[in-house]
Amino acid sequence: MRKIWKNVYNWGDTEKKIDSTIEHHINHFKHLLGIQGEARDLPLNSNAQEEVKLAKKSRLTRQVLRDLMRFVGSDNVQVDDFSRARHSFGKYYGDILRMRMGKFANVPDAVVMPRTEEDIIKVINYCNLKRIAVVPWGGGTSVTRALEAEKGGIALDLTRNYKDILSLNAEDSTVTVEAGILGPELEQYLNERGYTCGHFPQSFEFATVGGWLAARGAGQASTGYGRIEDMVVGFRAVTPAGLISCGNYPAASVGADIRHFLMGSEGTLGVITRVTLRVRRYNAANASLKSYMFKSFEEAVTAMREMMQSQVMPPHFFRISDPEETEIGLGMKGKDKGITGAALNMLGFRQGGRSLMYAIFEGDPAQVKLGVKTLGRIVRKHRGLSLGSYATRKWLEQRYSSAYMRDPMMDAGIRIDTLETAVHYSNLTQLWQAVREYIKRDGQTLCLTHISHTYETGANLYFIFVSPMLAKDELAQFEKFHRGIVQVFAANGGTLSHHHGIGRLVAHLLDRQHSPATLQAWRAVKKTLDPKGIMNPGALIFKK
Missing domain, CATH: 3.30.465.10 (Uridine Diphospho-n-acetylenolpyruvylglucosamine Reductase; domain 3)
Known part of the structure; x- marks a missing residue:
């Protein structure tokens, strides 16, 4: 891998050419946002192809580095600028923006790659003795600012050697x-x-x-x-x-x-x-893929809830796109117009109101058959329409591709990020509407929402917001906007996070969800297991 800036902040294989489908999707977003031409005068790193050079050099002494090499082998301790830069941030939009702007305030002094559990024990014991901060590192995909080396120290990367x-x-x-x-x-x-x-x-x-x-x-x-x-x-x-x-x-x-x-x-x-x-x-041949269209998001949610509470095996994969996500998805595939769009409108599935449901049943064939039959009955009860398997099959084929869109979208001057929550069914529509109202205060912002994790008592809501980048103050304005969304979650019965975690991003709001006694108990566990505070200092509730 070339040691250039682009390979620090981009997602996945940065040498791979952008897929034509992704390029088409980006052009569709540009059209919806009214963006014309190339991005100019934006906070983007213009040195993407240049060699990585950091202003901050490693502060670890030669003796400390020799000791670390003795524990894990000389090839498994890296202090070069490229390795340290790659282990400075996760994949939150603010992280990527900081990297593109060259703002590397919190950089590890070394990257250490243990080979065995015994190596890890030696490194942790040594760092504890020397009061060297340790940030455990896996794939680096955190979107909660959980990976910043606030106090320098080491990034402990398990992916190179410890993966058997x-x-x-x-x-x-x-x-x-x-x-x-x-x-x-x-x-x-x-x-x-x-x-x-x-x-x-x-x-x-x-x-x-x-x-x-x-x-x-x-x-x-x-x-x-x-x-x-x-x-x-x-x-x-x-x-x-x-x-x-x-x-x-x-x-x-x-x-x-x-x-x-x-x-x-x-x-x-x-x-x-x-x-x-x-x-x-697992037997892939047993899987049954289904897609359904509803006349409204509310009816789709009701059908989902009834399926989850039916005592019949629910789909293993169960998802609803709200009207805006449904329309943008149909538009990207060219299905919003022409025969498909006209047929849906004629049947009462109106543009701007309709919502798409995806379902995949897996497992025992008899259970799959019963699940499909039960969901079909519930869908018909709530005026839904079966669309066969196509929409779900296409989603399955492309389910990881959306992550590859962020970098070229940022190159095009488009801001895109996500936030997610979970809420009881009784509050779900209220929270969905409140978040959309907050996001839509800026008339140039798209808000795509889906439900993708469902329970008998409630479900998650996953919000994707897309807007043109600001030429000035993009980072500060984005972070203010981001904090506001989480506050809307808390004010409308939603959790601060359903599955992304807390990191440093929303730790300041934990007292909205946990009592003082709970936070005190957490801090007591931290004090017991990490008395010197070397483990990922500043993350979660432990920031002073």
């Missing part, structure tokens, strides 16, 4: 892996043996199993397979206070479950090292 699959236990239906393994590597291994992990976050291609736990994430098929905490059987974690080995039973009643302090802790308590996950039998 240790065992697959067919009798127990479990797999044990090292935390640095990427999602596709694990899923391919399982698929070849007739299993699936069932965890497919948007960041799947580049996120690690350890990162899944650290962020307490949820994948796109969470309705059927569960969130990551539902899949975890047990794991090990190295903390400054020692090694923690927790769980690894089918169930237990032995006091409070320490796993739930560590999952979602975003590297502030220790480093997750070895994970045992529940896996499921």
Whole structure:
């Protein structure tokens, strides 16, 4: 990989040519936003093809670097500017903007890549002794500012060497892996043996199993397979206070479950090292893909709720696009006009009101058949129309491609970011409308919303907002706008985050969701496991 700025902040394989489909989608957004010509006078890094050079050099002494090399090997400690820059930020829009503007305030002094759990123990013990900050690092896909090295120190990157699959236990239906393994590597291994992990976050291609736990994430098929905490059987974690080995039973009643302090802790308590996950039998031939159109978002949500509360196996993948996301999606495919658009309008599925539902059932054929039949009955009850499998199949083919759109969209002068929440069904429409009203105060902002994680009691809402970049003060204005959306969540019964986590982004609002006693308990755990505060200092509730 060339050590240039573009390869620091872009998503995925930066040498790969932009797909023509992505280029078409970007042009569609430009048309909707009224953007003409090339982006000019915007806060974009004009040195994208130049070699990375940082103003801040490593502050670690030669002796410290020699000691770290002794623990993990000389090839596994990096202090060059390119490696340190790549480990400075995640993938939040504000992160990318800072990198493009050359604002690298919080840079690790070294990148350390352990080979074994013993290496990790040695590094953590040494850093604790020397009071060197440690930021655990997986795929670098965080969107919550969770990866900034506020106090320098080291980025502990598990992806290079610590990524083996240790065992697959067919009798127990479990797999044990090292935390640095990427999602596709694990899923391919399982698929070849007739299993699936069932965890497919948007960041799947580049996120690690350890990162899944650290962020307490949820994948796109969470309705059927569960969130990551539902899949975890047990794991090990190295903390400054020692090694923690927790769980690894089918169930237990032995006091409070320490796993739930560590999952979602975003590297502030220790480093997750070895994970045992529940896996499921999988046969792709059993899957049934369905798509439905509704005359309104509210009717689609009601149908989704009734399916989730029906006591019949729900779709493993269950999603609704609101009217704006539905129209933009149809427009990108050219389906909003012509025969398709005319037919939908004639049947009463009007542009600006209609909402698209996607569903994928998996598993036992008899259960799949019953699920499809039940959902079809509920859809008809709420004036929905079956569209066959096409829309869901196309979404499945392109489900990871949207992440590749951000960089060329920013090149075109377009701001795009996301925020997500979860809310009970009784408050869902109110929250959806309140957030849209806030976002739409700027008449040039698109707001695409979908539901992609559903439960018997409620669902998530995932907001994508798109607007032209500002020529001046883009970062400050964006962050103000971003904070305002989260405040609308809190004011309308929504959680601060459903699956992205907290990091540094919304930590200032945690007292809106947790009582003083809860926050005090968290801080007590932090003080016990990390008494010197070396683990990801400044993240979550532990910022002073």
